[in-house]
Amino acid sequence: MTLLGELQAGESLESVTLPPVSRLDLIKYAGASGDYNPIHTIDEEAKKAGLPGVIAHGMWTMGNLAKLFTPYYEEGFIQDYSIRFKGMVFLNDRITLHAVVDDNKEEEMTFDVCAKNQKGKNVIEGHVTFCKRLTEAVTY
Template sequence: MSGIGQMEVGETLPVIQLEPVSRLDLIKYAGASGDFNPIHTIDAEAEHAGLPGIIAHGMWTMGNLAKLFTPYLGEGFIETYSIRFKGMVFLGDVVSLEAKLKEKDSEKQIFDVEAVNQDGKKVLAGSLAFAVLKNQPPAAQGS
């Protein structure tokens, strides 16, 4: 497969496996996003909320999905996401990101996307629209 625009319905992008989720990942994400809910960074607060430990921000997981499409940004851009959170992501979890082409036309490709933990449990699922850029005419040659 030479590019995302040449994909056929049913084909998948290469799976990306993230590094195990670390406390530092979540602290950095809290600072970047402004989401300082302590269930994402403080063990005692997560336990007080009835959780077995701190959990990753759902939007951290969702944001990582963009990594699937980063190699193809010269061909287009992510236009929309539609995501449902299916499960929690805990410290140490290894999340795999997957995308399968569901529909396509000359301007847009629709992918089914999901994130799956090391136990094969979906933690996120949905769809993503990738807008394909029109071909640019070749640059004019100098004399």
């Protein structure tokens, strides 16, 4: 596996495709997040709100973007995360997560990130700043 810090601008992390979104995923997320809005779990309530059906929590999708960086936890951490919601995620959607290096500096890297549904439509777009762990000894 390539070290994250060796990637240059324009290079991509390996994409991650999530399993199809299930109602159980959303029920578990509702419990973990405290967001019990019924448009995320109950079809009838979603339809009353003018939606075609249950939609995933936006933050569920956003949180999944962090999976792109999980293989690199020994190299650093996500320092900053900003996104825009571009579309809704429905039950059974297959979401693929992408990250492209925008810049690679000595202490941090920036990435353009997105999540696309199975139709190739971006449902999230944003930026991640990844802070590198310095490997040199620190003296005081």
